[in-house]
Amino acid sequence: MSKQLQFKLVLLGESAVGKSSLVLRFVKDQFDDYRESTIGAAFLTQTVTLEDQTTVKFEIWDTAGQERYKSLAPMYYRNANCAVVVYDITQPSSLEKARTWIRELQRQADPSIVIALCGNKSDLSARRQVSEEEAKKYADEEGLMWAETSAKTGEGVTEIFTAIAKKLPLTAPPSARAGAGRTPTGARSGVDLNKQAPGAKGQEEACNC
Amino acid sequence: MDEEYDVIVLGTGLTECILSGLLSVEGKKVLHMDRNDYYGGDSASLNLTQLYRKFRPNQAPPAELGRDRDYAVDLIPKFIIASGELTRILVHTDVTRYLEFKQIAGSFVYRDGKISKVPSTEMEAVKSPLMGLFEKRRAKKFFEFLQGWKDDDPTTHQGIDLDKDSMKTVYEKFGLETGTQDFIGHAMALYLDDDYITKPARPTYDRIVLYTSSMARYGKSPYIYPLYGLGELPQSFARLSAIYGGTYMLDKPIDAIVTDADGKFVGVTSGGETVKAKQVIGDPSYFGAGSESEGGKMRVVEVGKVVRAICLLKHPIPGTDDSDSLQIIIPQNQVGRRNDIYIAMVSSTHNVCAKDIYVAIVSTIVETDKAELEIAPGLNLLGPIHEKFVSISPLYAPTTSGESDNIFITRSYDATSHFETVVEDVQDIWKRVMGSDLVLKKREVEVHE
């Protein structure tokens, strides 16, 4: 039997670096040149199958625009298993913002979280302002995965998500993670509120005190 | 900030966040602001740094308590009733997908100097020391009467009219002792005082049914609790609001609530700029709570005080089978008070503190000018207390309904052990803001695969 593991993945980064575009490319293999800043929906899933037939299902969270006024709720990333922190290679300030997010994750998120630093818009290398060396050096120092991507051409996108998937079950064996972060088993460990209550109809069974 | 909004919401406590989430789903254009740089207002959960900053501004958290990030200490001790109204809202809005819940392991009640488990199975009820053999028989008849009650079948009524007869009449009919009445009224119907006894029995009946159906749902106690603390609840509803277009701004001091010549709401001034909206909803602290009225209108009044002691323990509470989480109710009669004392405890099982730490909050409604002494019967049950943070919070309520000036003010978080009154406030404000009852619609699924 092949295993299926489910992980929560969050996207972080300055507005307009291409977070939503990366998700759209990864999940639907689409790109939109005039994508609007995200307000609204952002909850997608995508599955990656590894060579050993393990399937990794990503539950992907986008910011819903809350970070625009520095008001992203910590709940967003607190129990994440992995985070893709995105910057735009044509905007040095976006790498600074990425560093802030990485510090916040190191402070607040689960210590076993897998963080990937992602330099997006590699198709615009003519206008590059952030060198590969600088970003790679920083990622190495902090123990982060790193890659450049283009949501526009698709370059590097599947690769970065697959690399995360490969890293995840290794750094986060389900058994060792009980009680810390979201258990990557698909089934949640706690109680399921959506399940109908036993004896919710008819009062006969209701009294159980 | 030159846009105009339908509703501005001030404060990111749970009541305000549920409202902004529901209003955004309804299509309202919502701007939600908070003077703090964190979510939750009075219903936040704090990490160690924030906790010490609030209660011990001159002291850094001791290193032996462990990592900051492991802590999410609730300011308000409440649990979610498994079959209650908050659960219904969580499920209908699909906010459950942002949260994970665990059961609270046990519910206990104080009687004659000891604590006993509120029975959760028939076996436990039979063995429970809470009643003698004959009283158990009488209690059984009482519970069978409640279970069998059908509004449209008079043969199940045994001569009782739930809407007219008082609870006293019902207790007397079944010959229940005062100790049993304490247990039923306080540990099951979760009344804080004895005022209910002389009132019609219907609400008490409803509360017992809610308690027992909640107990039946997951088995150990009628309560559930979100991992990482209650502060996750407002944040989750804030995300719901954001997903439906709500705009969020934390760390925004509110300078003024602007009204027109007739006193009607116009907008909110923050950082020298005024944002306009048709209506404003906010917690009492944004409308003069705690300060002298500025010659103008008194918008909120104090209706009581609650004393709360957040206690960090290094052991489970004695006599509770090492429960990792629990509620203990000390009925007022048992300790000669008018209001019950509550203990709510959670631990690392719920990702709210470091391993081997237990966070117990003892609370009650203040009756005297020595509030801390009033919770002593609760504190005494805890064993050695490692750290204790005591606060006395006034409870505020609005003086007007808001329908004439479009200013809608929420109520402070009360001393009850659950969120039912919070949801009542939400429903009440919704009705005043929207002019119609809150009807929960199932949110359409937005997971694409």
Ligand SMILES: Cc1cc2nc3c(=O)[nH]c(=O)nc-3n(C[C@H](O)[C@H](O)[C@H](O)COP(=O)(O)OP(=O)(O)OC[C@H]3O[C@@H](n4cnc5c(N)ncnc54)[C@H](O)[C@@H]3O)c2cc1C
């Ligand atoms: C704290 C406390 C709570 C109680 N709660 C209930 C209650 O919710 N409902 C109730 O009927 N009696 C309740 N009782 C009554 C008590 O359980 C019975 O009187 C006791 O079990 C003795 O019963 P018995 O041996 O005569 O009959 P049993 O053979 O034990 O029970 C006969 C019938 O009573 C009903 N019953 C007994 N106990 C419970 C229970 N805990 N929950 C649901 N049904 C039960 C069952 O339907 C069973 O078929 C409670 C007692 C205490 C002390």
Ligand SMILES: Nc1nc2c(ncn2[C@@H]2O[C@H](COP(=O)(O)OP(=O)(O)OP(=O)(O)O)[C@@H](O)[C@H]2O)c(=O)[nH]1
């Ligand atoms: N050339 C190029 N443009 C990109 C790429 N990725 C995204 N964009 C464009 O950059 C703009 C912003 O992309 P989004 O995906 O909306 O960025 P975001 O990070 O989600 O932004 P917010 O939702 O505001 O936080 C859009 O106009 C995209 O078309 C890329 O790889 N190459």
Ligand SMILES: [Mg+2]
């Ligand atoms: Mg986006």
